[in-house]
Amino acid sequence: MASCAPGLPPSVATKPVLPPPPHFLTNSTEVTIGVLDEGWHTGLVLPVGALGPSLDHLRHWFPEAKYLAYGWGNRNFYIATHPGPGMAIDALFPSSSVVFVEGLSKHPKNALPPDAHLRWICVSRTAVWRLDAYLGDYLRMGPSEDPVSLAPGPFPGSRFFASTGTYDAFHTCNTWTAAALKFADLPVSDEGVLFAGQVMSEIRPLRSCPE
Numbered sequence: 001m002a003s004c005a006p007g008l009p010p011s012v013a014t015k016p017v018l019p020p021p022p023h024f025l026t027n028s029t030e031v032t033i034g035v036l037d038e039g040w041h042t043g044l045v046l047p048v049g050a051l052g053p054s055l056d057h058l059r060h061w062f063p064e065a066k067y068l069a070y071g072w073g074n075r076n077f078y079i080a081t082h083p084g085p086g087m088a089i090d091a092l093f094p095s096s097s098v099v100f101v102e103g104l105s106k107h108p109k110n111a112l113p114p115d116a117h118l119r120w121i122c123v124s125r126t127a128v129w130r131l132d133a134y135l136g137d138y139l140r141m142g143p144s145e146d147p148v149s150l151a152p153g154p155f156p157g158s159r160f161f162a163s164t165g166t167y168d169a170f171h172t173c174n175t176w177t178a179a180a181l182k183f184a185d186l187p188v189s190d191e192g193v194l195f196a197g198q199v200m201s202e203i204r205p206l207r208s209c210p211e
Contacts, residue, residue: 017129017130017133019126019129020052020125020126020129024052024125024129025125025126029124029125030122030123030124030125031047031050031122031123031124031125031127031128032047032120032121032122032123033045033046033047033050033120033121033123033128033131034046034067034069034108034118034119034120034121035118035119035121035177035181035199035200035203036069036071036108036112036116036117036118037116037117037118037119037196037199037200038113038115038116038117038196039115039196040195040196041071041073041173041174041196042173042174042177042196042199042200043069043070043071043072043100043173043177044069044070044131044135044177044180045067045068045069045070045104045108045118046067046068046070046128046131047066047067048062048065048066048067048068049066050125050128050132051068051132052128052129052132052133052136053132053136054132054133054135054136054137054139055068055132055135055136055139057139057141057145057146057147058101058139058147061101061103061147061149061159062101062103062157064103064105064157065103065104065105065157066104066105066106066107067103067104067107067108067111068101068102068103068104069101069102069104069108069112070099070100070101070135071099071100071173072097072098072099072100072138072163072165072173072176072177073097073098073100073167073172073173074095074096074097074098074167075095075096075097075098075150075160075162075163075167076095076096078097078098078100078160079098079150079151079160095166095167096163096166096167097138097163097165097166097167098150098160098161098162098163099135099138099139099147099160099161099162099163100153100158100159100160100161101153101158101159101160101161102153102155102157102158102159103157103158104157105157117200119200119203119208120208121186121203121206121207121208122206122207122208123184123186126185127184127185127186128184130183130184130185131180131181131183131184133183134179134180134183134184135180137164138163138164138165139161139162139163139164140161140162140163140164147161147162148161148162149161149162150162172193172194172195174193174194174195174196174198174199175190175193175194177199178190178193178198178199178202181202181203186203186206187205187206188202188203188206189202
């Protein structure tokens, strides 16, 4: 649960999201995004071609990626190679968080672990624009407006970045995933969502896209 973190960063919660420019809407009418279920942890998978300005700063970190997989969690627990029970207890209280990003050079079904379940859903270009803003506001930017890299991730082509969010026991990675989809104006609730199964139940009614 600890590697899964309360509420939106102030910038997401208070500022309006500007409408996407016309050229962003004319690329296509819908985009396929993935909701990743690893049994206890959920995350999001976006095609690189759908990224908007909030996530453009990530492109040079993953030059070969066709998809980016995103996760969020307690910073110390998520980054630790061998997290102990003390870290898990500390993560129950408000603490720093981290954004995990993995660049996938192949289609996710050929790049993710075999036990990972990926549910594809169809969303509008406007929804992707809002999702881009949500994810971008969780990345802490440095003086050069570049995401602050903290450490390489556990998989080739993955990395941890500093996050603006605060983690605690009542808003897990799964709450974060549901909140992202809700912020994208999808009919999803994040209220009371703590576990991966709850996220997958929330998205079950959504229209699927072919892989």
